[in-house]
Amino acid sequence: MAQNFLDLALTPAVLAAQEHAYGRAAVPGQPGDRDALGPEEVAFVTARDSFYMATVSETGWPYVQHRGGPPGFVKVLGPNEIAFADLRGNRQLISTGNLAGNDRVALILVDYPRRARLKILGHARAVDRGVDPELDARFDVDRPGGRVERILRIDVVAFDWNCPQNITPRWTKSEVEAVVAPLRARIAELEGLSRG
Ligand SMILES: Cc1cc2nc3c(=O)[nH]c(=O)nc-3n(C[C@H](O)[C@H](O)[C@H](O)COP(=O)(O)O)c2cc1C
Incomplete structure (x- = not known):
């Protein structure tokens, strides 16, 4: 626990x-001792398509950035380690720069349909692309579009599940499409019957 x-x-x-x-x-x-991610946390983290990560600047300011990708873009490397690829962005490198002065991060990951959220505290480090080829291989750094510049590895120190209060259920386009597809098919079928 x-x-x-x-x-x-x-x-x-x-x-x-x-x-x-x-x-x-x-x-x-x-x-x-550090909290170890269990099967529930691993399944939750690897199913997410986005999360928010806060870092702390050397002047003490918190900084929060949204991260997104297809489910699986956050990988669990071990019971106390998660990682994700940092793509070339606006070249500000605020998160990466902040980590050089203070490696503490806070993450919040939300499953909107299930109204569940997980908070994670950890220590993060940026591993430049090319430094660890085995790590790079896990992140498909050579895919077209969205060039991976570095991998952010997070040593998980603690996590906490939040209550579902105030989370408005929301569904992604693909989740809605999966639910609507059989309804569309049934409508098409009924329209066909009424015409015939
Ligand atoms: C064209 C473009 C595409 C991006 N695609 C993604 C993306 O798919 N996922 C993501 O988390 N960030 C994406 N980003 C943002 C960067 O990867 C990264 O989050 C950002 O550079 C972090 O910078 P910061 O730490 O200075 O806020 C994109 C940025 C740009 C400009």
């Missing part, structure tokens, strides 16, 4: 906020 997330998140200032608001604060444990 994941233990580490709250142990890391419940800092003295957070506990003080709880005390101020509710008159009492949670009792955090000592951050311990």
